[in-house]
Amino acid sequence: MDKINTGISRRRFLATTGTGALTVSAVTVGLPGTGVENTAAQAQAAMPNTKITKNICAQCPARCGIDVYTTDGRVHAIYGDTGNPIANGKGCPKMHLGTYFLYDPDRFKGPMKRTNPKKGRNEDPGFVPISWDEALDIVANRLNDLRDRGESHRFAHFYGRGWGPTDAGLYGDWGKLYGTPNSAIGHASMCAEGSKRAKQATDGNNSYNSYDYANTNYILNFGASFLEAFRPYNYLMQMWGKMRSKSPQTRITSIDVRMSPTMAASDRAVYIKPATDGAMALAVAHVILTEGLWDREFVGDFADGRNHFVTGQPIEAAVMPEPVTDPETGEVTQAAPEGSGFVELWTHGIARWWNEELKDRTPEWAEEITEVPASTIRAVAREFGTTRPAMAIMERGPTSHTNGTYAGMAIHALNALVGSLYAEKGGMFYQMGVPYGGLPVNADDYMDDWAKNGAWKDYPRIDKARTEEWPMASHMMQEAGPNHLKGDPYKMDTAMFYYTNPIWTAPNPQVWEEALKDVFIIETSPFPSETAMYADIIMPEHTYLERWQDSPTYPFEGWPMTALRVPAVEPIYDTKHFGDMLIEIGKRINGPMGDYYREIDNVENILRHRAKGFEANPGDNGVNSFESWAEKGVWYKKPYHWHHRRGKFYEWDGEGYNVEMTPEDVKAKLLKTPSGKFEFASGFLEAHADYIEREMGVPADRAGLIQWVPPVHTGGGGDLYFVSPKTPMHAEGRSGNIPHGIAIHQPIVGGKNTVYLEIHPDTGRARGIRDGDRVRITSDVASIEAYCRFMPGHRRDTIVLPMEHGHWAHGRWARGRLPGHSGDVTANVSDPISGLASYYTGKVKLERV
Numbered sequence: 001m002d003k004i005n006t007g008i009s010r011r012r013f014l015a016t017t018g019t020g021a022l023t024v025s026a027v028t029v030g031l032p033g034t035g036v037e038n039t040a041a042q043a044q045a046a047m048p049n050t051k052i053t054k055n056i057c058a059q060c061p062a063r064c065g066i067d068v069y070t071t072d073g074r075v076h077a078i079y080g081d082t083g084n085p086i087a088n089g090k091g092c093p094k095m096h097l098g099t100y101f102l103y104d105p106d107r108f109k110g111p112m113k114r115t116n117p118k119k120g121r122n123e124d125p126g127f128v129p130i131s132w133d134e135a136l137d138i139v140a141n142r143l144n145d146l147r148d149r150g151e152s153h154r155f156a157h158f159y160g161r162g163w164g165p166t167d168a169g170l171y172g173d174w175g176k177l178y179g180t181p182n183s184a185i186g187h188a189s190m191c192a193e194g195s196k197r198a199k200q201a202t203d204g205n206n207s208y209n210s211y212d213y214a215n216t217n218y219i220l221n222f223g224a225s226f227l228e229a230f231r232p233y234n235y236l237m238q239m240w241g242k243m244r245s246k247s248p249q250t251r252i253t254s255i256d257v258r259m260s261p262t263m264a265a266s267d268r269a270v271y272i273k274p275a276t277d278g279a280m281a282l283a284v285a286h287v288i289l290t291e292g293l294w295d296r297e298f299v300g301d302f303a304d305g306r307n308h309f310v311t312g313q314p315i316e317a318a319v320m321p322e323p324v325t326d327p328e329t330g331e332v333t334q335a336a337p338e339g340s341g342f343v344e345l346w347t348h349g350i351a352r353w354w355n356e357e358l359k360d361r362t363p364e365w366a367e368e369i370t371e372v373p374a375s376t377i378r379a380v381a382r383e384f385g386t387t388r389p390a391m392a393i394m395e396r397g398p399t400s401h402t403n404g405t406y407a408g409m410a411i412h413a414l415n416a417l418v419g420s421l422y423a424e425k426g427g428m429f430y431q432m433g434v435p436y437g438g439l440p441v442n443a444d445d446y447m448d449d450w451a452k453n454g455a456w457k458d459y460p461r462i463d464k465a466r467t468e469e470w471p472m473a474s475h476m477m478q479e480a481g482p483n484h485l486k487g488d489p490y491k492m493d494t495a496m497f498y499y500t501n502p503i504w505t506a507p508n509p510q511v512w513e514e515a516l517k518d519v520f521i522i523e524t525s526p527f528p529s530e531t532a533m534y535a536d537i538i539m540p541e542h543t544y545l546e547r548w549q550d551s552p553t554y555p556f557e558g559w560p561m562t563a564l565r566v567p568a569v570e571p572i573y574d575t576k577h578f579g580d581m582l583i584e585i586g587k588r589i590n591g592p593m594g595d596y597y598r599e600i601d602n603v604e605n606i607l608r609h610r611a612k613g614f615e616a617n618p619g620d621n622g623v624n625s626f627e628s629w630a631e632k633g634v635w636y637k638k639p640y641h642w643h644h645r646r647g648k649f650y651e652w653d654g655e656g657y658n659v660e661m662t663p664e665d666v667k668a669k670l671l672k673t674p675s676g677k678f679e680f681a682s683g684f685l686e687a688h689a690d691y692i693e694r695e696m697g698v699p700a701d702r703a704g705l706i707q708w709v710p711p712v713h714t715g716g717g718g719d720l721y722f723v724s725p726k727t728p729m730h731a732e733g734r735s736g737n738i739p740h741g742i743a744i745h746q747p748i749v750g751g752k753n754t755v756y757l758e759i760h761p762d763t764g765r766a767r768g769i770r771d772g773d774r775v776r777i778t779s780d781v782a783s784i785e786a787y788c789r790f791m792p793g794h795r796r797d798t799i800v801l802p803m804e805h806g807h808w809a810h811g812r813w814a815r816g817r818l819p820g821h822s823g824d825v826t827a828n829v830s831d832p833i834s835g836l837a838s839y840y841t842g843k844v845k846l847e848r849v
């Protein structure tokens with residue numbers, strides 16, 4: 001067996017070096033050359049006992065490369081890595097919080113088991129310490145028993161922030177070998193699945209985009225929080241500076257429901273009525289077409305070269321003559337069509353889209369729905385349509401509603417109309433994967449009869465994703481709790497949680513508090529999360545500064561990149577890498593599955609095998625091995641391989657974009673839809689037309705068209721829209737136990753001991769509420785309380801409470817302080833297409849307490 005050995009046992013490695021990172025950082029220090037080494041050398045000169053190790057910030061999905069400074073075994077500073085293309089030596093305000101996570105006094109110190117069988121918010125779990133062997137044996141025995149009883153489907157893995165091959169990347173094989181459809185249920189449907197599904201439905205890529213911000217001249221931003229969240233946040237702030245200082249300056253129009261920092265910094269801030277972005281995007285498209293501003297080299301043109309897009313009037317699609325093959329040369333020629341029909345190039349369905357939807361979607365029509373003046377919509381459309389390159393971007397603002405996928409499709413259609421998809425410069429495209437080396441063994445060779453043909457294969461996932469109930473959703477984590485409670489499709493027996501806490505972050509998480517009472521819970525968080533309070537076994541993970549871990553980039557500039565975490569210090573408590581927990585449990589499962597994991601052995605072994613892929617593909621920074629990867633912290637290789645230029649697609653051949661791609665190649669690699677083109681009439685949605693008609697009331701024969709679908713607002717008749725946006729200090733649900741994070745959470749309205757509800761002064765006065773008053777927010781799900789602050793920049797009908805606070809566990813500073821948790825008043829209703837929970841769609845009542 002081809003296992004790579006470090007030649008020295010882990011324990012001994014740590015013992016001889018003092019920190020797990022010393023050998024690699026020692027290589028770094030003192031080398032002349034790039035800024036990284038200079039920084040290291042300077043620190044070294046100042047403090048001889050200071051070590052600098054490479055790592056990846058874990059506070060958000062941006063995955064910035066960081067330099068972690070450790071002096072005499074204590075981590076005391078974190079800086080952006082100058083050699084990392086996302087960080088470029090910079091950090092957002094959350095970068096340095098790593099020290100607080102590492103030294104959080106409320107961290108779990110080792111594995112534990114529960115002694116109080118009763119579970120609830122106010123039940124003390126009665127945890128008692130156990131050894132790792134005991135913890136792993138308890139879990140493995142349970143899983144072996146389940147398997148012996150033919151019920152292995154009742155075990156589920158849940159995960160949120162996964163990083164790559166050493167954690168979330170292990171789930172598929174684990175589930176296949178053990179025999180469960182529930183390995184693993186990810187949090188995508190509680191995150192930002194709407195924008196991904198909109199792209200899948202139109203250009204065939206189920207993914208976020210990569211963007212060439214540095215070269216774009218116009219951004220039309222629909223509800224992406226560019227200067228507070230989105231991703232990669234730190235890099236976006238750098239790009240904002242670049243875009244705003246280059247010539248010509250990139251003009252930015254932002255559309256939001258509140259005065260965010262992004263809105264404040266944009267050239268034009270458009271306040272939109274919540275959940276109506278789709279209508280605005282359709283009207284922008286209408287203007288682009290009627291005024292002849294579309295990109296003819298991507299979309300095509302009318303056969304007679306005139307513009308027949310006239311409000312209210314249908315157009316014709318061109319009827320193409322049959323291609324003719326020359327019998328002698330075999331050459332195929334295509335004659336031009338007759339008449340005035342539209343000849344599409346890289347799009348599909350424009351005539352149907354115009355005739356059945358777009359021809360009446362005027363700015364005046366959209367004004368009624370969006371409350372954005374028609375004159376503003378027209379001005380935006382003209383600017384966007386006449387500036388090249390231009391991009392329309394979006395994230396959770398328009399998509400966290402019941403009509404989110406249709407809204408996202410209308411927004412993304414604007415990118416097709418102005419030719420920004422795969423544009424040579426200033427456009428958007430999709431992230432390339434990393435050429436990792438393979439694992440030494442193949443899971444297929446270790447499957448027993450149960451794994452291959454067991455009855456577990458007849459069961460759907462507990463969240464019912466990819467079943468008749470949610471046929472287009474890849475994950476439906478928010479449904480798993482409620483489904484278990486109902487026993488539909490069955491009851492879970494055991495669940496293992498990794499970097500996710502749906503008992504707190506899911507919409508209407510109160511249901512999960514009931515649901516998880518009779519499930520055997522394994523929690524792997526280093527911190528005392530809400531899930532941990534329900535856990536039967538605590539298996540605490542190392543924090544990110546204590547562990548080896550690689551992480552391929554989220555969509556960024558398109559070319560492949562992967563960074564590496566190198567432990568800065570020896571684990572300070574009796575914790576374990578999550579990947580090693582999976583492997584150790586795997587080793588204890590009876591039959592060939594155990595053999596498979598004995599071969600895999602440990603996480604470090606996986607990383608060394610993955611890094612073998614760099615030998616044939618050295619990175620631009622010279623990284624070609626595990627050692628050089630650990631030294632530099634990142635492997636990457638430019639350029640991006642494809643682009644569109646003047647009507648044709650080209651592929652990189654090692655020297656230039658010299659290979660013209662065939663339509664089949666474009667379909668396989670770039671526009672992965674049924675038609676191989678950008679679809680205004682979506683084949684993906686048409687394949688689910690009956691489902692869409694049933695769930696959304698859209699007639700089946702129209703289901704594929706990009707169109708306006710009114711939202712369904714939850715909340716039970718309140719008069720105020722309720723949104724819970726991310727702030728720069730907000731690390732998903734993970735930064736609630738950091739006191740100074742709370743204090744500077746809302747720099748504009750202030751903050752000190754709490755997070756405030758932001759409301760327009762008129763909204764307050766109309767209810768007898770003064771600035772600073774304690775208020776109650778009520779929906780048909782629940783009530784929560786908060787202190788409010790007046791914020792005259794917001795819409796009068798929209799109130800704003802950043803998520804993250806209102807914990808009932810998670811440590812001494814997180815627990816039990818106002819405000820209440822925004823999720824508690826949020827109904828569990830989702831977009832039927834993407835499955836994304838409609839977090840921003842609720843309507844609530846507000847009153848003084």
Ligand SMILES: Nc1nc2c(c(=O)[nH]1)N[C@H]1C(S)=C(S)[C@@H](COP(=O)(O)OP(=O)(O)OC[C@H]3O[C@@H](n4cnc5c(=O)[nH]c(N)nc54)[C@H](O)[C@@H]3O)O[C@H]1N2
Nearest residue numbers: 223224225229230255274275395396397725726728730732
């Ligand atoms: N600082 C920070 N950055 C992060 C994260 C973090 O925790 N902290 N988390 C990362 C994660 S997991 C994600 S999913 C992304 C999310 O990134 P974004 O989607 O960019 O962030 P959000 O704050 O969820 O929402 C964006 C904006 O939508 C607005 N909005 C609400 N309703 C509507 C509407 O109907 N129309 C429009 N046009 N706007 C509306 C909100 O006011 C908010 O300003 O951020 C990532 N980046």
Ligand SMILES: Nc1nc2c(c(=O)[nH]1)N[C@H]1C(S)=C(S)[C@@H](COP(=O)(O)OP(=O)(O)OC[C@H]3O[C@@H](n4cnc5c(=O)[nH]c(N)nc54)[C@H](O)[C@@H]3O)O[C@H]1N2
Nearest residue numbers: 160187191499500501505524525529724732733803822823
């Ligand atoms: N009301 C409302 N709810 C929301 C949102 C909103 O805007 N409003 N936003 C949604 C979005 S975009 C997202 S992405 C989700 C995120 O929601 P979740 O998927 O629940 O993820 P987090 O809350 O970030 O973190 C989950 C857990 O990870 C644990 N953890 C921290 N560090 C580590 C570690 O090193 N190892 C391990 N094993 N565990 C660790 C923490 O203790 C925490 O319990 O929340 C969603 N929920």
Ligand code: SF4
Nearest residue numbers: 057059060064092234
């Ligand atoms: S953007 Fe900030 S929080 Fe996110 S990874 Fe980068 S430094 Fe960390």
Ligand SMILES: [Mo]
Nearest residue numbers: 190191192732
């Ligand atoms: Mo998210």
